[in-house]
Amino acid sequence: MTTVSVSIDGRQLDVPYDARVLDIAREQGITIPTMCEHEHLKPYGVCRVCLVEMRQGRRKKLVPACVYTFREPVEIFTDSEWVRETRKWILAFMLARSPREKSNSGHGGGARRGRAARQAQGNRRGQP
Amino acid sequence: MEESCGKCTPCREGVRHLYDILTDISGGRGREGDVELLESMSRAIMDGSICGLGQTAPVPLLSTIRYFRDEFDAHIRDKKCPAGVCKELVTYWIVEEKCPGCSLCLRVCPTDSIIGSKKVAHKILTENCIHCGACEDVCKFGAVVHG
Ligand code: FES
Numbered sequence: 480m481t482t483v484s485v486s487i488d489g490r491q492l493d494v495p496y497d498a499r500v501l502d503i504a505r506e507q508g509i510t511i512p513t514m515c516e517h518e519h520l521k522p523y524g525v526c527r528v529c530l531v532e533m534r535q536g537r538r539k540k541l542v543p544a545c546v547y548t549f550r551e552p553v554e555i556f557t558d559s560e561w562v563r564e565t566r567k568w569i570l571a572f573m574l575a576r577s578p579r580e581k582s583n584s585g586h587g588g589g590a591r592r593g594r595a596a597r598q599a600q601g602n603r604r605g606q607p
Numbered sequence: 608m609e610e611s612c613g614k615c616t617p618c619r620e621g622v623r624h625l626y627d628i629l630t631d632i633s634g635g636r637g638r639e640g641d642v643e644l645l646e647s648m649s650r651a652i653m654d655g656s657i658c659g660l661g662q663t664a665p666v667p668l669l670s671t672i673r674y675f676r677d678e679f680d681a682h683i684r685d686k687k688c689p690a691g692v693c694k695e696l697v698t699y700w701i702v703e704e705k706c707p708g709c710s711l712c713l714r715v716c717p718t719d720s721i722i723g724s725k726k727v728a729h730k731i732l733t734e735n736c737i738h739c740g741a742c743e744d745v746c747k748f749g750a751v752v753h754g
Binding site for chain 1: 652
């Protein structure tokens, strides 16, 4: 079996070629939040909650841990500032849609949704 | 916004938020900090989206912020549209010297916000004016102006 040497949050690992970031992270006890991922579904990679930072040399990118697989020696950061900031916004976008956000009830259109998102983001501050 | 396929969250939801906030700003409902809000939201949308649509949709917004920051501030702080483009933020008035009192604008006003009688310069009652611009379009003398 071919392996790739990669790192997740600073841990050096040899992982099987094409192993999923999410699975390796779970094996390592690293929690990556997920939403659209489910064991009975094919990975779809659309909610973007599981985004992690991938670095390869000077190239860096946010990739969804539920579909991204290790094929090259890359570094993964599951909790960088960049990841946190982006993830917070994505969760805020979802929360802004929740029935508890009054601003989304239809009255006055959705004009306040942006603020709802900001509020939702504010409420989540300090959470992983 | 209409083009988003809706598959991934940041593009589907985020771009709509950007639109809503921008609409608020151009309607004089912008708040301090909205520009920063737009910027940080844009970042997340561009970094988090799957395809080129979400990755580039906020780009024109970010460049307008970069080059016309003062316009944003004018809308948010002074509730003014310096370019006189945002309908909700402009006021219309009649330049008395130029108005011969033809009553054309008076008849065309959908909210009857223009008063005056024939041959006397008319006046726009700003309280009821809906900034539709019909009077300006119809005036042959260039007496109706906005800003
Ligand atoms: S869990 Fe939804 S994109 Fe990965």
